[in-house]
Amino acid sequence: MSDKKDIGSDTKKSKKKIVLIVVTSIIGAVLLALLIFSATLFIMRERGKASFGSSPAPDLNDFIESANDINDNDKGEDNPQKPDFDYDIYYDGSYYKYNSNIITLLYMGIDSEDPFVKKKLYGSGGQADVIILAVINRDNKKVSFVSVSRDVMTDIETYDVYGNHISTVKKQLALQFAYGDGYKESCRMTAEAVSNLFFGIPIHGYCAMSMGAVAPLNDTVGGAEVTLKSDFTEISPDMKKGETVLLLGDVAYRYLRTRPEETNAERLDRQTDYLSALSVKLREKIKSNVMFVASVYSSVKDYVLTNLSLGEMLYLSSEAVNMDFSDKMYTLEGEYVTEGEHAEFYADKWAMFRLILSLYFNKVG
Numbered sequence: 001m002s003d004k005k006d007i008g009s010d011t012k013k014s015k016k017k018i019v020l021i022v023v024t025s026i027i028g029a030v031l032l033a034l035l036i037f038s039a040t041l042f043i044m045r046e047r048g049k050a051s052f053g054s055s056p057a058p059d060l061n062d063f064i065e066s067a068n069d070i071n072d073n074d075k076g077e078d079n080p081q082k083p084d085f086d087y088d089i090y091y092d093g094s095y096y097k098y099n100s101n102i103i104t105l106l107y108m109g110i111d112s113e114d115p116f117v118k119k120k121l122y123g124s125g126g127q128a129d130v131i132i133l134a135v136i137n138r139d140n141k142k143v144s145f146v147s148v149s150r151d152v153m154t155d156i157e158t159y160d161v162y163g164n165h166i167s168t169v170k171k172q173l174a175l176q177f178a179y180g181d182g183y184k185e186s187c188r189m190t191a192e193a194v195s196n197l198f199f200g201i202p203i204h205g206y207c208a209m210s211m212g213a214v215a216p217l218n219d220t221v222g223g224a225e226v227t228l229k230s231d232f233t234e235i236s237p238d239m240k241k242g243e244t245v246l247l248l249g250d251v252a253y254r255y256l257r258t259r260p261e262e263t264n265a266e267r268l269d270r271q272t273d274y275l276s277a278l279s280v281k282l283r284e285k286i287k288s289n290v291m292f293v294a295s296v297y298s299s300v301k302d303y304v305l306t307n308l309s310l311g312e313m314l315y316l317s318s319e320a321v322n323m324d325f326s327d328k329m330y331t332l333e334g335e336y337v338t339e340g341e342h343a344e345f346y347a348d349k350w351a352m353f354r355l356i357l358s359l360y361f362n363k364v365g
Helices: 002-051 061-069 184-197 211-221 249-257 264-288 292-303 310-320 349-360
Strands: 089-091 094-098 102-110 128-137 142-148 153-159 165-172 205-210 224-227 244-247 304-306 324-331 334-339 342-347 361-364
Touching: 061 089, 061 349, 102 184, 128 184, 128 264, 128 349, 142 264, 142 349, 153 184, 153 342, 165 342, 184 205, 205 211, 205 292, 211 249, 211 264, 211 292, 224 264, 244 249, 249 264, 264 292, 264 310, 264 324, 292 304, 292 310, 342 349, 349 361
Parallel strands: 102 205, 142 324
Antiparallel strands: 089 094, 094 361, 102 128, 128 142, 153 165, 205 304, 224 244, 334 342
């Protein structure tokens, strides 16, 4: 009898031991998978970080010299003496050094409701209705935004329907996207035109979004709260001038697309206010869960074009949660001129110069 009890006891112990081994193995496998996943994310993030190396300085001296040649120096006088420290720009009695630890991203809102598809013929891909630069300073952990008028006059490259280059002409910046293939080549050309407009500042990445992405993106983030500066009761009876409303679904889309009695500058302000409100909510979501960016991308992927890799997006998302986002949206100073049905905006070059100096350069000496 005692032998049988011992055998039964050993069997129970063996079963417990097997269960323990199985549970331990499962936990170990889960931990290993998490470790591999975390390591993969870390490697991807580090690769993304490495891709944003130091950037070459835009040569603003060419602009200063050309302005001096036409007696429009606006304090851009010649440097009286060579100092014993390194610098890139001398302006208004001070020396400035370019900050190469800055990342600049270009956002383009395209006036099309369709998913992005490469066009067989150039010239039918829509226009860049919204153009915004995100200037990410990794030294002071600050992100600044520059809203660029779609109507700003600048050099753009024109092509025929088969993609053959025709000439360089001065037209509204929004048209550069339209002259391309409506896909990545349009994005590349627009990024290049924006860089040239801003004296050659490097643009490290772009993101283009068609209007079809507005409703899903808006709702994934949780909507945007805005104070109405015009009457939008044609969209909803509650959307009266002065009211603060939460925009959801198709209402957000129609709010951005509707054109009440307002100037192009006022329309730009309205779009900027919406994007600022939405970005606040987006930052809050990412701060609580850095992988939320994957949910956002999944909701709009058919309506978004970007040259950023997943690693670069992970790196930027992880950096963004610890950065200070400026509440101010910089805009370009200048003058609007109406030619027939089309508006033309002529940017003040010296004002642009000072803006670039404040965002991309540090005073030295």
